[in-house]
Amino acid sequence: MSKKYPSVNAIIINWENYEDTSNCIKSLKESSYRNFDITVVDNGSTDESLKKLRVRFPDVNFIGVDSNKGFGAAVNRAVEPVKNYSYDYTWVLNNDVIFPDQNLLTNLVQDAEENTKIGIITPKVLHYPEINKVWFIKGQINWNIGYPYHQSESQHLFDIFRSNENYSEDILQNDYIPFCSALIRTDVFREVGGIPEDYFLYFEDVEYCCRVSEAGFEVKTSQKSIIYHRESSSSAGARKTIPSYYMARNRWHFYRDNDDKIGLLFYMFSLIWILLNILDRAHKKEWMSIIALLLGSYDGILGVRYRGRYP
Incomplete structure (x- = not known):
């Protein structure tokens, strides 16, 4: 050193x-x-x-x-x-x-x-x-x-x-x-x-x-x-409302910040991602996390940044 x-x-x-x-x-x-x-x-x-x-x-x-x-x-x-x-x-x-x-x-x-x-x-x-x-x-x-x-x-x-x-x-x-x-x-x-x-x-x-x-x-x-x-702190964290919202929302921000590198398959993958995560949470009866996922995706598409609906 x-x-x-x-x-x-x-x-x-x-x-x-x-x-x-x-x-x-x-x-x-x-x-x-x-x-x-x-x-x-x-x-x-x-x-x-x-x-x-x-x-x-x-x-x-x-x-x-x-x-x-x-x-x-x-x-x-x-x-x-x-x-x-x-x-x-x-x-x-x-x-x-x-x-x-x-x-x-x-x-x-x-x-x-x-x-x-x-x-x-x-x-x-x-x-x-x-x-x-x-x-x-x-x-x-x-x-x-x-x-x-x-x-x-x-x-x-x-x-x-x-x-x-x-x-x-x-x-x-x-x-x-x-x-x-x-x-x-x-x-x-x-x-x-x-x-x-x-x-x-x-x-x-x-x-x-x-x-x-x-x-x-x-x-x-x-x-x-x-x-x-x-x-x-981490085992079930990805299915809690706060992570669900920001993970769904911010993948849209990351796409916008890097749209020169990310392919158009992003749109198809995003649909698959949200559907599979909804099914996963529905199986576990985590209804509030499903709502957070949907709200996060909606806000991400609209371009909402900084602090969102949670916490």
């Missing part, structure tokens, strides 16, 4: 979830890395979570936002105070991750320092508590239909549209990575700007990684590094 310990700002977004955020901070504090700060952005919580977090972790930096303006806006709010680039890296974290290896951040920074073309790098992501199951290895985009997906060992409705590959390299190249644990080089913010705020939630990581790649940076996975993603 060019420096023994380049400086890192670890950013965690909290929204009315004291339990997961406090567990994430506690786990992060066990890191062996010697030069990082923790910044928690509270995204307009109306409960007592921010107050309780301040009391429990007085050495953590807290930023309170008056209203929930989405994931990208929260991350950008934490990056704004360091526009002088006093940190070498920003580590964007979901509050539902657990750090099983105290050397995780050390290994990620070392990989980034060894290849200055890397703009963003993530560890391999495993489910928790079922840590034998992979949640994320590699993110790819099927440009023919505008479908971003990531390779895992989970069964999925749309596996037919995915490629099957054997990933043997320690460092993998991606079209995109999910921002549950993304180490971003400060030069990326300088050259590309902040994370898109108009998506509010979901797909902003896909769009941002596309912009980062277009700027000449690489987006990588380090299979040597491992992080856990809590099942309690």
Whole structure:
């Protein structure tokens, strides 16, 4: 490494979830890395979570936002105070991750320092508590239909549209990575700007990684590094109303932002996508999620951006 310990700002977004955020901070504090700060952005919580977090972790930096303006806006709010680039890296974290290896951040920074073309790098992501199951290895985009997906060992409705590959390299190249644990080089913010705020939630990581790649940076996975993603927060998440709405809506935004690359099969695929997701939710009697899917598709077609009908 060019420096023994380049400086890192670890950013965690909290929204009315004291339990997961406090567990994430506690786990992060066990890191062996010697030069990082923790910044928690509270995204307009109306409960007592921010107050309780301040009391429990007085050495953590807290930023309170008056209203929930989405994931990208929260991350950008934490990056704004360091526009002088006093940190070498920003580590964007979901509050539902657990750090099983105290050397995780050390290994990620070392990989980034060894290849200055890397703009963003993530560890391999495993489910928790079922840590034998992979949640994320590699993110790819099927440009023919505008479908971003990531390779895992989970069964999925749309596996037919995915490629099957054997990933043997320690460092993998991606079209995109999910921002549950993304180490971003400060030069990326300088050259590309902040994370898109108009998506509010979901797909902003896909769009941002596309912009980062277009700027000449690489987006990588380090299979040597491992992080856990809590099942309690993610296992049924895709069928809840908030994710259902924004996943349906923002795929239309992603199409509009990349219509020069996405084929006309996007329209047929979108119809198949919504029908299969409705059938899946109907089978599980998740009627409110079906309504959210339909509203999200409607708003996406109309071009509604930023915060929508949920939360």
